[in-house]
Amino acid sequence: MKKPFVFINAAMGIDGRITDWKRRQVRISCEEDLKRVDVLRAESDAVLVGIGTVLADNPSLKVKSEKLREERVKAGKSPNPLRVVLDSKARIPLNSRVLSTDTETLVVVSEIADRKKLMEIEKRGVKVLVCGKNKVDIQSLLKHLHDTGVRKLMVEGGGRVISSFLREGVVDRVYVYVGGIAFGEGVSLVEGRLNPPVRLELLNVSKIGKGIVMEWKPENA
């Protein structure tokens, strides 16, 4: 199957948690790492999150650096990559920052999504893709993204989406920042059973700010 190059990027504490016990976003990485993440976003054609992340964090998923946005425009691209949200039941609040009309967004739903809500989303000028029966079908989505010109896809989380991508065997690289923090409870980097487990080869480790970034390659890629 033709698909984009898919990479995951996330930040976790030393206990593998990506949120605190109330599933709230807490600063795990440092300024230097946020710059690294911004470059990864700017180099991508699309960035993807699950509805859990939209509901918890309300992210804008845009490139923060003006310089990086200008470089994209000089290269003939839009200032920001396409934003993709996995949202089987179309639960996305219409005032979510990711639905701002200044940047392209694709809300990916399944056949069980409420048609009226889909029309409301589309009325805002946001594209909707129906892809899968009860949950978003990741393989079909990747084919669609490739067909529409996406060659590099950044998956930013959360834990359940990361788990699904790893389970499907479609991930080419995993970048994990490990920050000096521990939560003891909260959303894990990978939420949901992987059976069989996914094994990964370590390609690189580097110190950034007060933590480390690891680069892994899944063996099932």
Ligand SMILES: NC(=O)c1ccc[n+]([C@@H]2O[C@H](COP(=O)([O-])OP(=O)(O)OC[C@H]3O[C@@H](n4cnc5c(N)ncnc54)[C@H](OP(=O)(O)O)[C@@H]3O)[C@@H](O)[C@H]2O)c1
């Ligand atoms: N530290 C970090 O780097 C980082 C990065 C991102 C997020 N986060 C945190 O992660 C937390 C959210 O993680 P989460 O696991 O609760 O939610 P999530 O992974 O963001 O979203 C999961 C939801 O996406 C929908 N979905 C649709 N199709 C799916 C598919 N094929 N596979 C998986 N999910 C699919 C499902 O809801 P429906 O069935 O309703 O569609 C599912 O419950 C937030 O609290 C956020 O702060 C941390």
